[in-house]
Amino acid sequence: MLEVRDMVCGYGGVTALHGISLEVKAGQLVALIGANGAGKSTTLRAISGLVPLRAGSIRFHGQDIGGVRPPRILAAGLAHCPEGRRVFPHMSVEENLDMGAYLRSDRSEVAADRDRIYSEFPRLAERRKQAAGTLSGGEQQMLAIGRALMSRPRLVMFDEPSLGLAPNIVERTFAIIRRIRDSGTTVLLVEQNAFAALDMCDYAFLLESGRIVLSGSGAELIANEHVRKAYLGG
Ligand SMILES: Nc1ncnc2c1ncn2[C@@H]1O[C@H](COP(=O)(O)OP(=O)(O)OP(=O)(O)O)[C@@H](O)[C@H]1O
Numbered sequence: 764m765l766e767v768r769d770m771v772c773g774y775g776g777v778t779a780l781h782g783i784s785l786e787v788k789a790g791q792l793v794a795l796i797g798a799n800g801a802g803k804s805t806t807l808r809a810i811s812g813l814v815p816l817r818a819g820s821i822r823f824h825g826q827d828i829g830g831v832r833p834p835r836i837l838a839a840g841l842a843h844c845p846e847g848r849r850v851f852p853h854m855s856v857e858e859n860l861d862m863g864a865y866l867r868s869d870r871s872e873v874a875a876d877r878d879r880i881y882s883e884f885p886r887l888a889e890r891r892k893q894a895a896g897t898l899s900g901g902e903q904q905m906l907a908i909g910r911a912l913m914s915r916p917r918l919v920m921f922d923e924p925s926l927g928l929a930p931n932i933v934e935r936t937f938a939i940i941r942r943i944r945d946s947g948t949t950v951l952l953v954e955q956n957a958f959a960a961l962d963m964c965d966y967a968f969l970l971e972s973g974r975i976v977l978s979g980s981g982a983e984l985i986a987n988e989h990v991r992k993a994y995l996g997g
């Protein structure tokens with residue numbers, strides 16, 4: 764479904780990704796793990812068209828999306844739930860959800876999707892008129908997830924969805940992400956919580972200093988000596 768080949772990206776004089784390749788097959792939950800600064804967010808930003816490619820290619824659903832503008836990538840069915848949630852703080856919960864569907868013209872279907880998200884996240888339904896900036900961190904994460912789903916993506920990318928959340932909310936967030944995969948939406952998940960990500964994924968890639976150094980099933984990576992020492996606390 765998504766195929767990244769030899770992708771090079773950077774910021775000014777800094778090269779953040781030194782020619783990475785990865786693949787996400789339809790229906791899978793694929794994890795991308797790595798330390799701070801490894802290039803995980805840059806990878807997701809480049810796939811969504813927010814960071815330009817210096818070399819390499821990105822194919823999504825049979826289409827070459829390297830160099831394509833972000834709205835067209837979203838319209839092709841690839842949504843991005845960014846690091847730090849990035850809800851629009853002064854807009855209401857409902858307006859934030861509707862922003863996720865801004866490219867859609869099927870208004871009645873959009874309303875039905877919004878209702879589905881409200882039934883999945885009752886806290887959001889109760890707060891639908893409330894400014895998003897007044898929500899708790901966990902509620903903002905639910906809103907960011909809901910907003911990403913409002914585009915009806917084929918593939919959704921999550922950047923550190925558990926960051927800064929209380930342990931019980933982290934568990935809930937991971938359960939929701941598994942459910943999204945189980946409902947047929949393909950997922951690319953970036954996580955600091957390497958064990959949780961490896962435990963729930965179908966396949967995983969390890970990024971170190973802008974290079975993919977290892978890939979395999981979650982179980983293979985959990986069993987790997989280097990992964991255990993560097994990412995799973997021995
Ligand atoms: N806007 C930017 N301008 C300059 N350099 C940047 C920018 N964003 C990221 N970088 C650099 O690119 C490299 C990769 O950063 P990136 O944010 O992709 O890492 P990450 O794996 O997501 O890290 P984290 O786990 O901290 O979120 C880092 O060296 C970082 O300093």
Ligand SMILES: [Mg+2]
Binds near residue numbers: 846
């Ligand atoms: Mg990051």
